[in-house]
Each structure stands twice: as C-alpha cells, then as structure tokens.
Amino acid sequence: MITPMDNAGPADPAVGADSGRADDPGAPGTPQVPCARPRGRPRSAAAERAILDATLRLIGRHRSVAALSIEAVAQEAGVGKATIYRRWPNKEALVIAAVEAAEQPIPELDGENVRDDLIRLLVMMRQNLLDRRAEGLVSLVLGEVGRHPELHRRYHEVVIERRREAMRVVLRRGVATGELRGDIPIELMKDLFTAPMLIRKMLDDTDVPADLPELIVDSVLRGVAGSSDETR
Template sequence: MNPVKDNAADSAEQQPGGVAPRTADDAPGPAGDAPQVPSARPRGRPRSATVERAILDTTLRLIGEQGSVGALSIEAVAQQAGVGKATIYRRWPNKEALVIAAVEAAEEPIPELDGENVRDDLVRLLEAMRANLVGRRGEGLVAMVLTEVHQHPELYRRYHEVVIERRREAMRVVLRRGIATGELRADLPVELMRDLLAAPMLIRKLVHETEVPAELPRQVVDAVLRGIAGTEPEAELG
C-alpha cells in the first residue's frame, strides 16, 4: 500500500460542516450505561507524518530538478507524491509556504559538540554544512534560495533564519570559546573568521560547481587555525 496515498480517513476532513463520520468509538453504549469518555485521539484524519514527509521530499526533489520556485507546481508535487492537491492545501496555503516548509525540513540539526577543543568542534560544524550541501535532500537548495531572493523574500528570510543564522551562531560560540580558553588569538575578528571557514565549501559548490570532498572541512579548519591559533594550539598543529 502506498503510504502517502489519500485514504478514506482523508475524506473525513471534507464532510459537510467539517464533521467526520461516526466511528465505533462514537457509538452509544447499552441503555443505562454511563456516558462514554471521549477519546483523546482527534477526529478526522491526523496530520500524517508519512504524508507530510512524502510531500516535502517530493518538493525538494522537484526543486533540485527544476532549479526555481517558479517552475514548481502544486499539481506536480501532488501527482508525484501520490496525494491530492487538497491534501497539500490543507497543510500549506500556497506554493511559497510549501517551499519554506521543505527548506526547513531539509536542514539537519546542528551536531552535538563536546567542547574539548576548538579544532574538533569546527570540523564537526563544517562536516554538517558539507552534508547539507551535498546530501540528497539539500542538493540544489542553496542555489535555488539565493536565486529566488528578490522574487520570494520571505523564502530567503526563513532560510536565513533557520539555516544560515543557526550555523553562524554555532560557529560564533565555538570561536568565542576558543578566544576565552586561549586556543585562539585574543584579537581574532570572529565574524570574519566565521565567513572564512564557511566560504571554501560554498564557493566550490555554488561558484565552481565542483565536488565538495569529505576531507575539505578538516583541511579548511587546519589551514585557518594555523593563522589564528594561540601559541599552544599552534604548536600542536605543527
């Protein structure tokens, strides 16, 4: 059975007056019985995670194939996700809202950082960034968002809030901790260093359209730290 195909429960949301059909749970008990305690389960169709995941995955795939929000259509998403258009519109009011939800869903969580040393934490952050750039769900997403910034400013605002700023803040915290512990130079320009660390992967992916090798995060961190490390970490880097 297709996990995302509309089912009979979906039609419950479309009953006149918005009332779902009675079920066995709603049936009255024998005469004289105490009133039935209402079930905690919501009436009608639940917001199925399986259905939503299929819709969002399909949206991301089509964005990667078509390269723009303008080329995307709700009809195409519905057809390829195996749902009706009404199923999509019940969750998202328009195409831009759907794309924003897909962008948010594509972002992997910030990795756990052990805080033992700046180098390892920076490598983990850049590895997570690389995974989003080259992963199946994130492929083509960054380029699409950047090209749509003027046509769809709300899309870019949400991408900046959910993706860019979260990553920037995580890196900012690590760099400031490194300054506090003496691992990094006290006069380090944190905002500039954060951009220097992230730029090589973005340039390879978006400007040169070349592969982003798995070893690049480590190479970038080690190269940058040789210039900004305090005296003790610099000796460790050799």
C-alpha cells in the same frame, strides 16, 4: 507578503492517507466507545514527509517557485491536493516548510577542544554542499529573492544564520579559553574557516574530498591559534 499561488480545489475524496475512523459511530449495532482523540482528521507523518520530499525533488529539477505547482507535488508524492492544502495554505508556505525540513541538524559539539568542534561543523557543511536537494534550494532562493522575500528570509534564518551562529559560539569559546587569538574579529575568523570549502564547491563541483574539513581547520588554525594552543 505571501500570496497564494494555487487555489485549493474541492476536497479530494480519494485521499485517505490521513483520514479518521472508517466506521460510523452512529450506525446501528456500533458500540459507543468513549474517545479522547481531538476532533478532526489526524495528520499522517508519512504523508507529510512524502509531500516535503516530493517538493524538494521538484525544486531540484526546476529551481523555480513559478515552475512548481501543488498539482505536481501531489502527483509526485502520491497524495491528493486536499492533503497538501490541509497543511499549507499556498505554494510558498510549502516551499518554506521544505527548506526547513531539508536542513540537517547542527552536530553535537562537546566543547572539549575547538579543533574537533570546527571539524564537525565543516563536515556538516560539506554534507550539505554535496546534497543535491540543498543545491537546488540555494539556486531557488538566490533566484527568487526579489519575488519571494519571505522565502529568502526564512532560508537565511533557518539555514544560513543557524550555521553561522554555531560557528560563532565555537570561535568565541576558543578565544575565551586561549585556543584562538583574540585580536581577530569573530566574523573574519568565521569566514576563514568556511570560505575555502564554499569556493572549492563553486569552482569544482566534484572536488570536495572527505578530508577537506580537517585540512581546512588545521591549515587555518596555524594562523589563528592562540599562544597556549597545542593544535595538531
């Protein structure tokens, strides 16, 4: 259950990054112009991005939800606390939003051949592994799983499962077209392509060369390719 970890203080009058009109429509001499804009303050995309980026930077430094505070995020982002609380009710909700914002989109897969699509997926995986923000998120999620199960659930749903399903789609298509063997379970085949890069990252943080995705795909394909495949 998500419980607020920081209570919102009084509204910050200094916050103006996403404020409404500065003029008073009821003041004498002010033209009364009809306005179709919905009531309330519009949200500033720039302020929201600054808050999420600040949260990710602090996560990378502290790698703990407990060590994170709304006050610290506000200071890092250059906004008032009220600006944050208007968007997220508590610290955990903010961290979950940062997790979702940090995830890179799944690359466009043209489906012309399995090899190229697998390489695209592993290139994305490599980029995520080299992203220090993503590394901080992984450490945070694994370390906070018992205290913040919703954070772990959302990370698994938004990050892990999206990547796994994209890989499954490519592998199933490869089996259907005969590019891949049909006698190997999809989950095992998925692990054969993804595990080498994860292990390389764990054992040697700096040794994840740019050509590793292509090397892994071509090496694994020699064992899992279908009889009609002509992989290079």
